[in-house]
Amino acid sequence: MKAATALLALSLAAVASAMASGGGQRDDDERGRAAALDPTYVEECGACHVAYPPELLSRDSWTAVVGQLGRHFGVDASLDTALAAEINAYLQAQAGVYATDDSEGQPLLRITETDWFRHAHRPGEDGLYRGVFDSEAVRSPSNCGACHLGAARGRYGEDEIRIP
Amino acid sequence: METIRACVVVVAAMVAAPAWAERPADFLQRFEAEARGADAAFSASAERGRNWFESRHGRDWSCSTCHTKDPAVSGRHEVTGKSIDPMAPGINAERLRSARQVSKWFRRNCRDVLGRECSAAEKADVVAWLIAAAPSTGDGQ
Numbered sequence: 001m002k003a004a005t006a007l008l009a010l011s012l013a014a015v016a017s018a019m020a021s022g023g024g025q026r027d028d029d030e031r032g033r034a035a036a037l038d039p040t041y042v043e044e045c046g047a048c049h050v051a052y053p054p055e056l057l058s059r060d061s062w063t064a065v066v067g068q069l070g071r072h073f074g075v076d077a078s079l080d081t082a083l084a085a086e087i088n089a090y091l092q093a094q095a096g097v098y099a100t101d102d103s104e105g106q107p108l109l110r111i112t113e114t115d116w117f118r119h120a121h122r123p124g125e126d127g128l129y130r131g132v133f134d135s136e137a138v139r140s141p142s143n144c145g146a147c148h149l150g151a152a153r154g155r156y157g158e159d160e161i162r163i164p
Numbered sequence: 165m166e167t168i169r170a171c172v173v174v175v176a177a178m179v180a181a182p183a184w185a186e187r188p189a190d191f192l193q194r195f196e197a198e199a200r201g202a203d204a205a206f207s208a209s210a211e212r213g214r215n216w217f218e219s220r221h222g223r224d225w226s227c228s229t230c231h232t233k234d235p236a237v238s239g240r241h242e243v244t245g246k247s248i249d250p251m252a253p254g255i256n257a258e259r260l261r262s263a264r265q266v267s268k269w270f271r272r273n274c275r276d277v278l279g280r281e282c283s284a285a286e287k288a289d290v291v292a293w294l295i296a297a298a299p300s301t302g303d304g305q
């Protein structure tokens with residue numbers, strides 16, 4: 001599990017640094033397109049929060065999330081079954097390869113509760129401080145876009161981070 | 165010649181414009197007609213819609229908790245903190261344009277705010293308020 005977490009972190013770091021490397025505007029657009037999220041996914045899962053990167057949860061976790069959209073973290077995010085199935089198929093295809101389970105072996109519903117997220121966002125890391133997620137400007141760790149300026153387009157590179 | 169070319173451009177723009185399936189006024193008419201099925205004398209009221217939009221209905225949130233009391237300005241999702249574009253179709257041309265979006269969001273948001281779906285009369289009043297709350301762009305009438 002530890003190794004898996006490290007590998008996951010590594011592959012994300014690779015993605016992040018691939019996104020951060022290079023220079024000109026044109027390159028930037030090309031990278032943006034390469035990393036583009038599915039438009040249906042963005043429209044349906046990016047209205048209340050940014051559309052989260054599919055690779056940050058496992059297939060089991062996504063199945064659990066999409067299976068209970070009527071009661072989704074305290075709000076109603078229900079979708080008709082055909083659309084929910086289409087989105088789940090996309091998430092299954094793009095999901096991370098490592099388990100994102102809790103200590104009981106149940107799939108986590110939150111990226112922000114994974115070991116990887118906690119580690120990458122621990123206080124002291126690159127300007128992150130204790131309580132930053134409760135600040136008025138951020139409000140929740142799930143509010144990726146508060147710090148990752150390209151989050152709405154699925155971009156989490158180091159050059160696009162600003163802690164409010 | 166210049167004039168003709170300008171006219172052609174304008175006409176082409178007008179033909180291209182109705183990319184929108186519906187207009188805000190269509191929703192007002194539709195919900196009002198539906199509400200008249202239950203109460204023949206029903207007539208939508210923007211003032212009633214405003215009060216209702218700002219009030220809580222037995223739970224923690226009102227519509228204005230996320231959308232603010234002013235449909236002309238951006239709101240913020242109470243839980244996630246994500247910004248929400250203005251609700252007034254006179255300010256935000258994407259509002260009240262798609263039956264699928266309108267019915268999906270009324271269903272979800274009404275369940276969150278009231279614990280049930282909204283009645284046609286409630287929806288007619290809210291739509292009347294959103295249309296009245298900000299000057300129209302002219303094509304929504």
